Amino acid sequence: MSSSSNSYRLLILPGDGIGPEVMAEVRRVAEWFRDRRALPIDLRQRHFGLASWQAHGSLMPDETWAEIEAADAILFGAMDSLDQAIRIPPSERRKGSLLRLRKNLDTFANLRPIRAVPGLLDASTLKREVVDGVDLVFVRELTGGVYFGEPRGVETLSDGRERGVNTHVYTSDEVERVARFAFELARRRRADGKPGRVHSVDKSNVMEAGAMWRRIVQRVHDADYADIELHHMLADNCAMQLIRWPRQFDVIVTDNLFGDLLSDCGAMITGSLGMLPSASLSARGGASNRRRALYEPIHGSAPDIAGRGIANPLAAILSFGMCLRETMEMADEADRLERAVDAVLAAGARTADLAAPGKPHLSTAAMGDAVLDALGRP
């Protein structure tokens, strides 16, 4: 809750492509909780990404940064890749990138839950008996690894060839904090007397940094989390195991790049990339001992469908649900929203990404209406 007021200040950054389309539905859902459930929510909104460049001639005007700094949580849509953007100087691109936002907020723990929704089992490309009952969560390290390592760049060699470099780097404290986050999460999730289970995923067979990752995760486990089952798995095998037998997983902790790839792969367990929410959290800190938080669907700006009003808004809406749970600590309200989404899907509502080929489907706004209707029912 903001120190200056008695409400949670939530900043919507719709971004580009389908970002504004899905975030319009998030806004309606957030307003419903504010107005109908009397939740203390102060909603703000700013342009971000190419939309900001077009509106302000800057990717990060000072006012936007001030709003980001003052927010209790950011509700993010999606951002187009700036590499395709013409006429934006490199310095300006760095200022307004999503990666800078994640790094500056130090949101190192990216939670990406993947669940087989009962009403949606037929939307998965996998067999019903493979996906039924899956309930796992990725803890993707989000502020290190090859996304941020130095040196990086492209140089021209004396013989005219080019050399492109990115560097995968982790320090032991970065691995330790994300491992602790994953073990704590596994403790909170365990049910029916079963031990929590963590799979730590790396490429320790080829990467020195991967071997270090494995050693540190094991050390943190043995010292403080011996009550949790720990398995180490190589990342290539994990990709296969996610498709073969996803029910074996509970919490999967992995690095920035593997987490990006494996979670998109896991989207097919639920049935669409348009279904998967995420929460990116920092360590607790500051006077209020709160976590900085960024909530975003795991999908991108989807240029192939942008502007047609057919994007699935549920990943973004469920990301707001994660905000209710994590930032606002209102688990009952988060459950209410998740139940409404489940009910809508169980009743057969489908956006184009979920519908069987040739079957009718809802627009983005109509899916938003369906969620609001379900919320309004007792």
Ligand SMILES: NC(=O)c1ccc[n+]([C@@H]2O[C@H](COP(=O)([O-])OP(=O)(O)OC[C@H]3O[C@@H](n4cnc5c(N)ncnc54)[C@H](O)[C@@H]3O)[C@@H](O)[C@H]2O)c1
């Ligand atoms: N967090 C982000 O802002 C983010 C995440 C991923 C990609 N991107 C950016 O998005 C752009 C497009 O990347 P991409 O095409 O590889 O990935 P994407 O996630 O945008 O789209 C991949 C596929 O999934 C579909 N899809 C995605 N979200 C959907 C939704 N809500 N409803 C229905 N279908 C949906 C798209 O139509 C597309 O066919 C790139 O510029 C990339 O850098 C941004």
Ligand SMILES: CC(C)[C@H](C(=O)O)[C@@H](O)C(=O)O
């Ligand atoms: C847009 C891109 C930088 C981003 C990532 O690679 O982290 C996206 O793919 C994601 O999954 O959030």
Ligand SMILES: [Mg+2]
């Ligand atoms: Mg991704």
